[in-house]
Amino acid sequence: MKYLNAPWRKKYHESKQTSCPFCNENDLLVKEGSFSKIILNKYPYSPAHFLIIPKEHKKFLNELSKECLIEMWEFTALCEDFLLNIIKAQGVNVGINLGAAAGAGIQEHLHIHALARWHRDTNFITTIAKTRVLSDDSGDILQKAREYLCKK
Ligand SMILES: [Zn+2]
Numbered sequence: 001m002k003y004l005n006a007p008w009r010k011k012y013h014e015s016k017q018t019s020c021p022f023c024n025e026n027d028l029l030v031k032e033g034s035f036s037k038i039i040l041n042k043y044p045y046s047p048a049h050f051l052i053i054p055k056e057h058k059k060f061l062n063e064l065s066k067e068c069l070i071e072m073w074e075f076t077a078l079c080e081d082f083l084l085n086i087i088k089a090q091g092v093n094v095g096i097n098l099g100a101a102a103g104a105g106i107q108e109h110l111h112i113h114a115l116a117r118w119h120r121d122t123n124f125i126t127t128i129a130k131t132r133v134l135s136d137d138s139g140d141i142l143q144k145a146r147e148y149l150c151k152k
Pocket of ligand 1: 021022057108
């Protein structure tokens, strides 16, 4: 095996990584830990939709450290607490889509979804117009989430 030293390619690989929206998202940051962070989803399914994201650009759970996995589940539990007790959601969806076949929109950087649900919160507009109706202001939720979750 021969090797060609090509340090100019480093810039290319770095640019590919920095094009990841999760690696660059700061405007919607709610809470940052040692290994992961919570952001508000830019394209929410419901008015309060969080994403729990490892700081490392990784695709699968088995690539993450034990410490990161623990922190991400602790952050998911914090989001659950906020959604149930502050937003007064009647239920919470928590899920992970690993790979495009599983429905991942951004498959190269794994993320846990945690979102508020209410009885009958979907309606005909979602079905006929592929449009979701959001009944709350995401800026207001972002502020409330930052205040509440950063105390925890
Ligand atoms: Zn990334």
